[in-house]
Every structure is written in C-alpha cells, then in structure tokens.
Amino acid sequence: MIEPKISDRNWQPHPDIGEAMYSFVRDLYPICRSITGNGVRETLRMVGRHIPLSIREVPTGTEVFDWTVPKEWNIRDAYIKDASGSRIVDFKNSNLHVVSYSLPVHQRISLIELKEHLVTLPEKPDWIPYRTSYYKENWGFCLRHKQYGELNEQEYEVCIDSTLEDGHLTFGEYLLEGEGPDEILISCHVCHPSLCNDNLSGIALSTMLAQHLSRCPRRYSYRFLFVPGTIGAITWLALNESNVKRIKHGLVVALVGDSGNFTYKKSRQGSADVDRAVLHVLKHSGDPYEVFEFSPYGYDERQYCSPGFNLPIGSLTRTPFGRYPEYHTSADDLELVQPGALADSLSKYLASLFVLEKNRVYANQNPKCEPQLGRRGLYREMGGFSDGKEIELAMLWVLNLSDGDHSLLDIADRAGLPFDLIEQAAGLLRKNDLLSEVSASQGADATKASIGIEGA
C-alpha cells in the first residue's frame, strides 16, 4: 500500500489519499469475513499495519446484555459438484457463494433437495447475493440466478468445509489520545466478506482517519472501533459501560466509497453537536446531500443510541444501505467504490471533526459598543483581498454573539458563514485580546457576571 503523505494544514487530506484508501480496500477484498473467525482476525492484522490497533478476543458464551457471544465460525472450502465431478459453484471464486455461518455439510443430494438450500436474485440474474444465518443453524449457497436456471435433474455433491465451535469474537480498538479525556468515537463494522462499499470503505476510511488525526493537534481523544456489526458493538458496550460517559461525540462509518450523494443520519438526540457539525459541513460544501432523522434500523448507531446509552452518535454515509441496487450483492465490488469518492468522504469526516475540535465559547472583552477594529489593523479601509469583507463580517458576528452563551458553531450557523471563517475571525480577535475563552466549567451566568453584562 502507498503510504499517504499527509498535510495537516486545515485538516485537508493529501490528494493521493483516495488511491491509498482504494488500494487498502483492494487488499482486504478477498478475505472471507464474518461476525467471528479468522477473516476478522486477518482484517484487523492488516489494519494494524497502519495504526497501533489492540485486538481483543471475547470467549464464546460471554453474556453481553441480552445477547451471548456466539460460537466462532471458520471456513476453508465449499463447492457444489455436478454428476461429472466438476465444481459448478466454488467458494474459491467468490466467498459470497456460501451463506455466512453455514454448518459443515458433505453429501450427495437431488436437485429438489439442493434447491432448498440455494438463494438467488431473480431480478439481478448476474449477481450473487450476500446472505447470513448467524442465529439459526443452517447451511446454504448463493449463486447467480442465471446459473440457477441452468441446473438440471441429476445428483449433486455439496460440501461446506466449515467449523462452528467454541472460540472467540474478535474486535479491534485504537485509542488515539488527545489533550483531554473527552472522547470522540469512530466505529465501523468488519464482518462482511467480499463487499467493498458496505464494510471495506468504512474500514479504509477509519484507518486513514486515525493516521491523519495522529498528526493533528487534538483537544479530544479518539477511540476507533473495528467491530463485527451488532454483536461486536453490543459486546464493546457491555465491556466498557463505565467508560461510555467520556464519549462526547461519535460517528458510525459505512458506505463511504460509492459515487452517490452524502446522507447524514442524525443521532437519537437529534441536535447533538455532532449532528450540527456534520450538517454545517454538508451545507457549506456545496454538494447535494440528504438528512435522515434517527431511526432504530441501520448500522451500530442502533446500539450506541439505544435508550440506556443514548450517545450523541450519528452516521455519515454516501448512498444509504438498501438504496443502491448493488447493496449486499457481488456487484458491491472494486468498481462500485472509487478513490475520488473515498477521498471526498474522508475530507467530509475531517471537516466535521475540525468543527468539533475548534468549537469554543468566547466572551467579548469589549462588549459595550463595537471595538474600533481599524485602530488594531483588523478592519481594512480599502478592500485589497477578495475575502476581506467576509472576514470583517465574520469578526463582527463573533464579537456580537460572543456573550458566553454562543459557541462558534452557533455563530457560524446564525451568520450563515462557514465555520472555518468564523474560527479564523475568532483567532484574529483573540490575538488582539478582544475575546477570552469561557471554560466549560464556567456557567453562562457566571460568565456574564464576570464581564459585566447586565440585564441578560
């Protein structure tokens, strides 16, 4: 894989990053993953070559809230042979051919019996569907409907060389420490076999995001989770219940490699800072996007936003699951995911995290009438720069609303100006002692009293 060169100026990713992410997706593509087993371990080992990932193993049978860590599933080979002995369906050609968590089987059966264990997509006859049977012991094959139509009456040999036995559930975790203990959670799922957009795009983005953030100054600590969907997030929450209060913001990363528009699914809280930060970034990006209210269906935000946790965690994807025809089929492949889309997604994540990192509450140190900006060299008599007027307007907004009650994001939204500009304006005012930061421990009332605002 190409080691991306990263510039941390304005938290912009390097132009080569899309190619680096794509090449990581390509490396991970052949691995047969499931919710447990060696495919997840190998995937996490590969992530661990880029970031210092801790790999955790939780034994089968461990109780995690209302769930139990399942048996571990591994597969070596699988096929269907026709009467002449040739493999007409071969796991080695596509790991999607086997229903995930299939029990081992090796027998000769008739066409009628075989058909009870076959899944196809009649409306997409050239694609292999992706199916699982995690919580019901069964076995099955998935194949192209075109091939299904060609099967005739004869004896078939079916073989699934798999094991389903006591073992472990494996997940990966990386804590990138910042200045303080407050955390931002970034979570992605690692349990799908050869599917690119659903699964691998999120793994690649989370990995590159961790690499990039490790080179940026950070107020927050970042906790990256690489977990099998549903059971992995439930297991992590069960094992870390007492630490969850440190999580102040979070995003579930998935479906970030296709060329569709961005979609933001809000947290259960609906107007958490992370919701506002992402929506601010999308609005000012100029790109089309859609916003969904929270619903208890989707990826692991379902667990993080369950009422017993109610964490401020949303999900930023491109085309949402189930809305693109290739979803959960063999067509979610290396063509569906594109380097440019991956890079664009990473930059949206970085821009959103930049807002959370830089969002502060200030108090205007000269609140009685406007301070004279011209005297301080902050107000140009003649506009020489194209953005001169905008930065001046941004300074006036920051001065006016910095009363200890409004954050920079509040100000940016109310002014209709991009957060970066508001943040830049605040920086200039701070340098000129016109603003002082209101610490989180100070209440808004205390701030007002200390700077002498009356009648507020």
Ligand SMILES: [Zn+2]
């Ligand atoms: Zn999926």
